[in-house]
Amino acid sequence: MISQETIVALATPSGAGAIAVIRLSGKDAIALAAEVFQSVSGKSIATQKTHTIHLGHIVDQGKVYDQVLLSLFKGPNSYTGENVVEISCHGSTFIQQQIIQLLLRKGARMAQAGEFTLRAFLNAKLDLSQAEAVADLIASDNEASHQIAMQQMRGGFSNQIAKLREELLNFASLIELELDFAEEDVEFADRTAFYQLLERIEFVLKRLIDSFAVGNVIKNGIPVAIVGEPNVGKSTLLNALLNEERAIVSDIAGTTRDTIEDELVIEGIGFRFIDTAGIRETKDVVESIGIQKTFEKIEQAQVVLFLIDSLQLIIENENKFKIEIEKIKNKFPQKPLVMIINKIDFLNEEQRVLLLEKLSIINYPLSITISAKQKVGIDELKNTLLSFVNTGALRNNETIVTNTRHYDSLLKALEEIQKVKWGLDSHLSSDLIAIDIKQALYYFGEITGEVTNDELLGNIFANFCIGK
Template sequence: MQYYDPICALSTPSGSGAIALVRASGERVIEKCASLIRFSQPDKNLLKQKAGTLHLASFESDGQQLDEVMVAVFRTPHSYTGEDMVEIYCHGSVYIQQQILLALIHRGIRTAQPGEFTMRAFMNGKMDLAQAESVADLIAAESAAAHRIALNQLKGTVSDKIRQLRGRLLDFSSLIELELDFGEEDVEFADRSQLLTLAGEIRQTLRQLAGSFRQGRAMKNGIPVTIAGDPNTGKSTLLNVLLQEEKAIVSEIPGTTRDFIEDTITLDGYLFRFIDTAGLRSSEDVVEKKGIDRTWQKIRQAYVIILLADWQMPVEKIKTRFEEINSMLDNENQYLILVINKTDTADPEQLQEIKKKLQSFAPDPVFISALKETHLEELKARLKEVMHIQPPGEQEVIISSVRHYEALIQAEEAIRRVINGLQEGLPSDLVAQDLREAIHYMGEITGEITTDEILENIFAKFCIGK
């Protein structure tokens, strides 16, 4: 693919609207667009306009006025792509959008590939690869948390951290490579004890970054919360109340919910993805059994599990179900919250007695009435508490990209081998090989090391006009 030929695309969502934006970038793009732009002043020409200026003009095709537009001119390197760019703001008629694009294509400006504008920004050094990926995340953000992660990455927080670690390794690696060049003279330029200390620090940082991936992924895509429990404990009612809409069918008949129902709400800027599931019980009904199997599957996948129980259920039954679910969870990455429902039908003394009995296995249950919508704020507070949620903007560097996570794991493994090699006194050439590998994988994150296949896979996920 050529990265200098002129390209164009619609940068606003397809369909009609008040305003649409058509963007063009590349070699001689201002010259090609100039033949389509007419100003009210006869001597005014698009080619002569200053960079970063906006102009009212007429867009003409085949000698006929198509629309009255605003035109912005950007010149290399001071543009989004680092190339000459023209942005045409037209009325949002689908017909006008199509005719402008056709006119540009007829002037030799081809249609852009998905993400090609941002790819050119990366290729021209306007941003690194991690920042380029964050553009798509920023566009797709559905919550304040996802927005903050993407914005921080766009600002370079992830890149700066990786680049700092990689730079320190490069310094030592260059000294070891120098030793290899003078191998016959038995000289040592790199202090092994300092390198061992540095490798330990870098490995710890890489592990912390990789460890943030699960939370970052959940914050980006929505924190999955599975509502589980026996039939008729009020799971569907709770989902409807949380969503403030009749999403799930509510019935006194056990087994009404036979498949999971999913929807999202935002709490303090964080997207929570609530999943109502089939009631847990033994069943001979083939369809219901499949629904129950899916319930267990959703429990394993969830970040948070709400075990909902009716206050009138025997405490031993609640304990059995609680321990059954708790035994299958990853205690470091999953959270189980016991919620006692239908408290509107109990008096305070009964609830206090039940709470005492629950202390042996669930010291801090939440008591609610989904039907009467009481104490739901306590449940929401608990959700935020177990997720260790801070206000958006106060988080440390968080990884949310699968590609970054995999590269961090590979880099951390290479650093582990460096540490082992230093401790065992392995030859410099073997240590240098592992250092190169660690540096390579860290470079993949920022794009200092990359391939066409990686680039195509990343930018294919973008919308066409970005």
């Protein structure tokens, strides 16, 4: 049930700024705002056209609170589908609170988290997946996540789901009709066309499900663990990638005793780099804890950068490094591992030739030679990291799933579609096939919000900011 109360909240970030925007929504939003707003033109905002802006003052009992701009949006032509008023006042926190408290005294109540967008959903201005995309858009911090959120907010994902659901619903209706004439043994649904539809739905669902692997890392950033022995240049590499002195660099082994994390956007894709403690045998209790955390971070990472000191590789037996790489690869077989040979700026020509011979013996396909200190090879490393992300879907503007709830519903819908296909192949009765079709339609409806409950909506909109 849609609440009829007028809600109010600060729509801009809390704190002082040049301006702040206070948003009202509800049946009585315009009437309530009219009580406290005096236009410089002398006209009442209650009689003004929608989508207009008015200069005036917030006034109560002769007290002037601030000079403001008031934006008027009359329902249903507004974000929430209700009457909406936005008051742009000066950004003093005192002024913000004074105006909000005044509106509360006049009968508004404070909005709950995401309540403006919840009302937009309940008033059919957005479907549920579009509403969730609003939160993703607000949270986007790189070009790729912004692009995905915009595509979903415009309805790209929900349009695909709605089209599939509609076609499946049409066949479901024909199957139900057959049940009504069961005694006459007639078929209204063309089984061949129905099977072709199921195969097309299965293909689309599988593509959407597969896209989640890319979408999830784009949305949340790709964690990259930088590992290796002490003093191989892990902290220097982190600083070179970020182009700032983020990690402490020292010749003393074991300087990094805890993990250091920071983010970098490379061509619109977010990467979260984790500088870990050097892996070695040690009796230092604190350093041992740091090394233990290193393996935990490798577990969490999507990509592992294994650093080797080029001088050590020349001096020591190359099999030692080969074994170390194989040890990490065997423990984490699904994670891409890049072998990075650092400090090549210290090598003379003879040593560089010897290094190439050693690398040919190790014969590891993903290897890059760099100088983190001189920032040589950093661009090649960035390009290698980008190669692990399938951005083709982004370039082609394909739908990418980033929401875990959507992913779960898609998996369940696919399972039901496959049951329907099996039922057709096994010549099951129409009533049994109809049950599986209904379940598939239910999971499609969960994504777009045609099937909801209060608990689901509460969980989704609780993650929104108050003013949205």
